[in-house]
Amino acid sequence: MSQTNIPLLSLKNISKQFFGSTVLENINFDLYPGEVHAIFGQNGAGKSTLIQIVTGDIQPSSGKIILNNEELKIHSVHKARELGISAVFQEFSLVPQLTVEENLFLGSNNTKGFFLDKKKLHQMACQTMEQLEFSIKPEEKIINLSHAEKRMVEIAKAFHTKPSIMVLDEPTASLAENETNQLFSMIEILKKEGIGVIYITHRMKEIYKISNRITILQDGHVVNTDSVSNINEQKLVELATGRNITNLFPEIKKQRGKKLLDIKNLHISNSFIEDVSINVKAGEVIGITGLAGSGKSAIGRACFGVNKIEAGTISYLDDVIFDSSKQINDISPRAMLDRGMLYLPSDRRAEGLIMEQNIRENISLPSLGLPKFSNGFIVNRKIEKDIVEKIGE
Template structure:
């Protein structure tokens, strides 16, 4: 593209904090009508870069140019005045206001001296219709799901007169259908000449949406490549500094007799499934969002009502038993939503790990041996590769990867026989993923039964010794290791 098509560019952009260089002399540019992906592990500098481009953080040194003119943003409002709008991971919505009020906050339509509330709702409806998002503009934001709040944030950004749009993990809370809608909207924005800076850990999205990709590592730029001229394996090697073969371990399989047997299991969205889980192997579970793959195992764990069928652990019937009883019998379930279902965000990582240890630790007088438990928690922290510097931090202050390691560690506080891992690497970078995959390897090779439920198809395929494919609430295929391929799995995604 000619230089005049450059919307925004940086030269030697640097951000220093006491003792830390968060971004080191990074050159970056965005062209009109392109999607430029920023890719890297947590702590690579992606968020630091976009916070400076969006006016939220001033650089320590270096320059930012918008359409050729050097700028020095004093605030987010400054950046918005130059056509830059950002949707960050942490939402900026006011929960006690309606959807429409949030979208037009600070830019309310007027009828004379008064706010035109009907007009505001009407314009919000038109905006959601364009985006193909099913949201009621009169709803209070506090009553929306996280996915719906994500859609409101996106709509808020699109409402502005935008020429540069920054999307930070925009699909993390969206269903596959909602992702499709978002991609269509991004395509329309590109056609209008809008430039999009896109951050995601979902590397499988890049082929569909990216024109160019800039890879950051440890605050430095590793390189910029055209999506059409690179591969997933090359991107992972640039990001992690090691080949993809070093990310997914080769897990030895020594499967024993079935430990967990499920027959005709029915629950909401699950239409009668049969399968077995064996010790010494990894059972992969794949399927689209809404396929029933997660609901099946939530019902098995007593988190959803069982409507029919049986679940037997070592021959003993545990169908519909309370979750605590199922865990006491030897099954651990790692939930997909670590913040709402898995972790105590206001506690330290060490306290969270200790919670996985404390059951059955009470003394004769009902007291807990905290010194002993913290020593065991530190041993678990070593297993999950959680650095000592992070163990006394509040979990809410940790990166997604270290939060996920902490959640994983809670399951290592006791000796379980079956580990059901529901989206075990959601929202974490490749470095943390590699550490979690090593844990999966150690569990399986120690003779544990490991179930990996994942919407990330390469993850499910590379870890599994056997793979079950779910579609429309049913199991549509069971593939042994030798038959697992992307084509084979995708062929069964829409059956049932």
């Protein structure tokens, strides 16, 4: 971390209200050159709102933002970028049909007459990739890249604008361990360049591996800011939750019930899944792990009727719902929802939500086939609203 005593960014008594409800109150936060400052807290603690204020997406209700020792207002995301604040969020902002280099300089003024100076773009893209030690080819199309490679391109896109501040929001989500280590190496490069990094994560090990300091949020308040070396994992959880934790990972004593799902000799089309057998009983959690692209996600998708199954058998509550040898196939998203199975996709924007519809409509979407919601043609909005409001309570 830089030895300068002047922070790149200071937030002074920042508060934010939405419709009379306070989500941030009197937040004080500093970021220094070459520092990784982690922000940690439970869901709903205010992390996202704070980052939205820093990146110009929303405005604070009160308080001061001081950048490079000058008080100012960040009116928009575009203004934040002009001021040297770049962000990489969980959701990708890349155009799949364009190349890496075209995405890096999307919206830039690198033109020759009326046309893009493609030679210059390629040279600049190569320089950025080399600087970050990325092996991705600038001429490769985004649609052909892995999830991890897309994440790296997002970071390169933010880096090429020569920011003084980089915001990384859950950057290791869906990354394998080797890819995470590559990301950490890149963050070390940012630190050496004197860039201040705001790092948001739920993974405590990451905080201790790369962060210099940590700010802990609880219910919209800063409960502590300190060097990571001064806060152990148990204290970190206690500060974030507001509860005394006597055992960080207590043994859960619970009797397992009857078999709910039984998968035998599963083969899934267009994946690495071959001859996989798993059974799930009531009251237990079965973890499936593996590197990105290993096929772990395909198992859940196949059981929900999203991915095509080539061979194997699947039973649900002792009823055979798929058997390739007997040509039994009673698996579809609608059928599995009716049986009581839910599927939460990793890509919420692309597969989990309809972004053009409101929250109420998204919540009720899986239930539209039920008679109390609809007659098959018209949705009963009053019943929909009443049920969704009860869920919200």
